[in-house]
Structures are given as structure tokens and as C-alpha cells.
Amino acid sequence: MNRLYNALIRFILPHFMFVTINANDSLTSGVFPNANLTVPWFTDGVSFRQNFCDVQSQFHNGDVELRTAFEGRNLHVALGPEPDYVFLNDDGSINQDNPGLMVKLLDEIALRGKFTWRDTFVWEDYNAMAVAEKDWTDFVFWSVSNYDMSANWWFDSRARTSMGISFPKGWMDGSLIIVTTKDDDSVKDAFQPFSWATPFTGTVWLAIVLSAFHSKKA
Template identity: 35%
Template structure:
């Protein structure tokens, strides 16, 4: 890596090449830069991008807070992100954001600073947790409703059959009225179905019937026990799982994509048959809203952004969003500037920023910023 630059006969280290300079930067007010028209940059939590710029400014002895501009989606208008990036790098020294390097953009004269943002494309799904509830009638599950009706009908019918057989055999209890004798037979018949045989027939016909009824009750009890045991065994309910983006396309799943961004270009160029399945949204918040509202089945997200959005109540209110499958495309994103040698000195700005981005990666400052950002979003 080049660590010096030459001005005339004087050798100047890259660290000090912009000492005393004021650079013009363009930032987007969003999850990594907290800005308000009323109060300006948030003094307590300025955001990851502001903290990185402050680190570079303090270490390189340059300024940026008096010469920055904010861009909005309205200002971008109908231009694609590539068109907007080409315009903005021509107007500003550095365009702060999560910009993906591509040959198309480089051919337009856009230069990219060392990446520090994991912009890998991943698939995100809204995976609702399984609901568990107590069913007080679960003991009826081993048999269908029709089977239960047949069983009850047979039990009632058997009580009359047993009563009839004993009656014609003149074995009726004289101390019991017919109504009480019938009720007792009903009671004994329902006990029999539990495999607790309770008939005490006195006639030959009653005993033959009793044996057959006992055998039937044994079969019903065995079947009930077997079905109940199978219900108690924990079963893994198969759920839809998508391993890669091609599988999602094969399943005709709707895919939410950031419109006019690199992700849309990537999908249309590498998976042209996916175009009818793409649900284009103007910004990331709209993408997450569409996923939660079931307007799409999968969201094509940027990994580092997803780590933020999954912790926010507005984009993941029920904590149901999950990264699914393999990485669609590994990307490392960062800031951009103009490829403009010896005209506007943007190559020098690019070189200095490259140096300090490498430094904050090596000394752990960047990791510290991401940890603090995650803690703030999660609270």
C-alpha cells in the first residue's frame, strides 16, 4: 500500500496529506447517520458514519462538519443509484454511504474507497414461531368424531341388548324397577368400554354377548391407546426452507428488492427469469414493511443493514425475521469519490480515506463503532 505522496520536492505522508483541508461530503440521513433539520447532527449518537468521519478529521487534521450536505430520496428523484452516485461524486469530495463497487460504475469515473461495510446480499424471511395452546379436548384426538359417535351408539345399544337377553332369561332383579335396571346396564356398558368389564350375566345368551362385547372393548381400547401414543410422540412439522436464491425462484416466491440499486441490477443480470417475481420498493424500510405485510415471501437484504433492522421495533416487531439460506452475493461496500486525477484532487482524498479506513479496521475502532451502534438500536 502506498503510504506517501510527493508534492514538488517535499515528501508528505498520506496521514498528513489533507492537513488543514476542508472536505465536502454528502451524507444520507438514515440508520448510520443521525441528523435533524432542527438540531443538526445528534450530539449523543451521531451515527457510525459521523464517528468515522470525526476520527479521520481529528487524526488527519481536516474538517468536514462545516461543509457537508444531506441528500434525500426526493432529491434522487427517478435517477438510479448509479446515476445519482455519478452526479454526487462530481459535486462532492466524498459520498458517504454503503456503495457497491461495480465495473459499470467504475467506467463512469466513480472511484471506491476501501470497503468497511458488509453489504453481502442475503435472503430474509418472516418466519412466525409455532403457536402452542392447551386443548382440553385433546383426549378425543385418537378417534374422529364419526368413530366416537359409533362407539357411543354401540355402548348404548349393547346395554339394551344385555337387558333384553337377561329379561327373556327371567334373570331380572326383582328389587329393581325397569328404569333403574336400564340405567345400571347403561352404567356398566360405559365402564366396559374402558376395558374394565363389569357385566355379570346370568343367562347363556347374556354370557355369550358379554364375551363378544368384552373382546370388542379390548380392541377399541388397544386402538385408542396406540393412537394416543402416536400423538404424544413429538413430530417435526416440515416447514418451507429456502437454501439459495435459485431455489426461491424455482418455487416462484416473490422477492422484495431495493429498486434501482445494485441488488436489482444483480438479480436481473444473473437471474433474468426472476424479473416477474421481483417486488421493487423505493427504500429498505418499504421492503421490510412489504415482507411483514406478506406482499413478498423473501427480502433481498444487505447483511450489515439487516443486523440493524432485525433489532428495530418498527421493522421486526415480533422478532420473526430471520436470515435464510446461503449468501446470495458476497459484497463489501464503502464510500465513493470521483476518479479525477490531478484536477479536483479527489484521488488524493480517496488515498487518504483508504489509509484511515484501513487504520480503523486494524486498530479495532470500526468494530467498536458497530458494537455501540448495535447496543443503541437494541435498547
């Protein structure tokens, strides 16, 4: 199932765009987490992860298209309560007017994949890590082991993939880059390879030459 879901997200996300979603029951209902799927984090012996082996077989046999493999299904989603990506009301429900990027991504994927998730999601409990003395890798492993997916921002590491955790194609690039601006429109390229020499005045260059000459004589 992990491979099928990973392939589905790889198919949908490259074509993702923000759209205004028409109000319907599948997208506007269930703004609160599902209490029937909520248990204390790191609880042993309890799992709400569904078996999609039948869908996997149908896909491999060519009986169902990738884009509609989860049509009519309700995915159990562990949603990260990130303040920058998920906006909530005072009562803890998802803000309908501005739900945040993470919710919009899930809504768009669900709309295109013809499945639902809002009636069957839970909040990931970050505080449980300190209580259970766990790290973030333990956290995401428990999430995907007990729910169909974890909708959060996670680093794709070798340690995590070796545990069987599958990551879709990313929608955010967190790599470090050098950014600059052009002060003059006449400058064609803002990057100047010899900009390091700008602070060196004529006096400084003369001192460098004399020092090098003196060192050579010595």
C-alpha cells in the same frame, strides 16, 4: 485526487476503532449542512468539488505523508441521511450525543487525517432521483462529481468504477453467509454435512430401498 483520497481511506480504515473524541471546534461545530454548498440535486453547471492536484503532486514527490495529505483542509462532503447510520435532532442537525456510525467514521478519519468536514457538508437528496428520473448510479456519480466525496453506503460495481468513481476499502461485508448455533456444548462443530438426512426415519429409508430394488427389477 480520487486515488489519493482512496489511498488515505485504505490507510486509515483498517486501523479504525471507536474512540471518545474530545470536544473541539473542528468536530463539534457545523452540525447543520452548509447552505453555501447546497443546491438542488442534479443541478447542472454547479460544482463544489475542490482541486487537490497540488496535494496529489506533493504526495507523489514525497513532500507530504499519506496520513497528513489533507491536513488543514476542509473537505466538502455529501452525507447520506441514512436513519440507521446518521442520527439527527428534530431540527435536522446532527445529534451530538449519538451521531451515528457514518458520522463517527468521518470524525475519526478527520481526526487522524487532521482535516475537517462538519462545517462543509450537505445532505444528499434522495427525493431528487424520482423527480429527475435518475437511478442510484446517477445519484452517486452526481455526488462525487460535485463534492469531494459521498459519505454513504454504496455498492462497488464495475459500471460505477468505469465512470471514474473510486471506492475505499469497505467497513461492512454484505455477502450472504450461513449462520447456525450449537444446541449442545458437547458438539464440536455446529455444521453437520449430513443434517439433510435427519428427517428420514427407518420406514422412509426402507421405502427408498424397496423402491430402488423394484425399479431395478422392472
